[in-house]
Amino acid sequence: MKLPETTEWVLHCATALAQLPDGQTVSTGQLAEHFGIAAPYLAKQLAQLVRHGVLTATTGPRGGFRLARAPGDISILEVVEAVDGGTDPYICREIRQQGRGASTPDACTEPCQLVIIMGRAHEAWRESLRATTLADVVESLPPEVPFNTRRLLIRPG
Amino acid sequence: MKLPETTEWVLHCATALAQLPDGQTVSTGQLAEHFGIAAPYLAKQLAQLVRHGVLTATTGPRGGFRLARAPGDISILEVVEAVDGGTDPYICREIRQQGRGASTPDACTEPCQLVIIMGRAHEAWRESLRATTLADVVESLPPEVPFNTRRLLIRPG
DNA sequence: GGCGTTATACTCGGATACCACGTGTCCGAGTACCCCCGG
DNA sequence: CCGGGGGTACTCGGACACGTGGTATCCGAGTATAACGCC
Known part of the structure; x- marks a missing residue:
């Protein structure tokens, strides 16, 4: 079980955007250079965040990405x-109803116990991540970090 | 983020083994036929369980697999x-120390906040699964299921 | 009839191909900005 | 000096190859069993 490697990228990008003044946009190239990662692939992931309503994209010169909502309203x-x-890591193919030892359909009115157990665990994981927002992350950073982020990502002019 | 498809297989196999009398062994072929799945690939996964100390394997005629400990001592x-x-789904490559916006090393004495948050969520997931044992699963099954399992998996002779 | 030996058949374990999804890259469509020209 | 129009450069968005890890399969090593022959 593993998350995409780009999860770290987008989390750091979102954290960086949360440190900027409202409405400030940052382009893919800036973020890629800021973290030393591949720009085209990062663009693909940021587009994914736009599609899910986490970021907002602006095209044209001085365009780029910004948070779609306030940092306190966006959870990790x-x-x-x-x-x-966001798919459930455990998928049930109902093998209890297959093969020689298949249960009768009327014994399967209740969902498989294992699905319930695995689902509870996944929900615990989600709940833990839902409890923290980008604002909380920014709050817990050393004070000089937001200062540097602003200095480096706010474009001259 | 997804678990191997065979997770369902081994969970059901372990549950089935937990329903049998102590010391009773079941071969790969029996389990494969019982659930209607591919035998060779299942064997590979069961060997994995043996390597991790969940099952015990016995070779030769009337051999097979059985639980390494009591069902109440084996967690999901x-x-x-x-x-x-069992690897952490989120791996931190310390991109905060890379690129143009790299933090100074002395600002990174504390681990990255995002690692902590993701780690907490993973631990919540693990704790949830640790709380349930195979005995709990068997306990919650309809009464006729263990009966059928024993009837079908205990070898004649 | 009892015991030792041998042959057998059944079991697991590791080594070997195949395939899908994540990874990495590119080029095209769209738009805000800026400059230039005319009034 | 002011307003409008066009060009330009910058941005995102989707379409196109590559590689690694999960998926699926096979065959060989090892052992408890069972039969057989001998004592």
């Missing part, structure tokens, strides 16, 4: 599931 | 991590 879960897809 | 987490590998 939203960012992670936007890039990952 | 053990089974899942045995087949999945």
Whole structure:
């Protein structure tokens, strides 16, 4: 079980955007250079965040990405599931109804116990990520980090 | 983020083994036929469980697999991590120390906040799965299921 | 009839191909800005 | 000096190859069993 490698990218990008003044846009190229990662692939992931309503994109000169809402209204879960897809890691193919030991259909009115258990665990994971917002992350950073982020990402002019 | 498809296989196999009398062994072929799945690939996964100390294997005629410990001492987490590998889904490559916006090393004495958040969520997931044992699963099954399992998996002779 | 030996058949374990999804890259469509020209 | 129009350069968005890890399969090593022959 593993998340896409780009999860770290988008989390850091979202955190960086949360440190900027409202309405400030940052382009893919800026973010890629800021973190030392491949720009085209990053663009693909940021587009995914736009599609899920986490970011807002602006085209043209001085365009780029910005948070779609206030940092306090965007949970880590939203960012992670936007890039990952948000599908349940455990999928039940109802093998209890297959093969020689298949249960009768009337014994399967209740969902499989294992699905319930795995689902509870996944929901615990989601709940844990839902409890933290981008604002919380920014709050817990060393004070000099937001200062540097603003200095480096706010475009001259 | 997704678990191997075989996770469902091994969970059901472990549950089935937990329904049998102590010491009773079941071969790969029996389990494969019981659930209607591919035998060779299932064997590979069961070997994985043996390597992680969840099952015990016996070779030769009337051999096969059985639980390594009592059902009440084997958690769902053990089974899942045995087949999945148990690695953290989120891996931190420390991109905060890379690129133009790299933080100074002395600002990185504390681990990245995002790692902590993601780690907490993963631990919540693990804790949820650790709380349930195979005995709990068997307990919650309809009464006729263990009866049928024993009837079908205990070998004649 | 009892015991030792041998042959057998059944079991697991590791090594070997195949395929899908994540990874990485590119080029085209669209738009806000800026400059230039005319009034 | 002011307003409008066109060009330009910058931006995002979708379409196109590549590689790694999960999926699927096979065959060989090892062992408890069972039969058989001998004592």
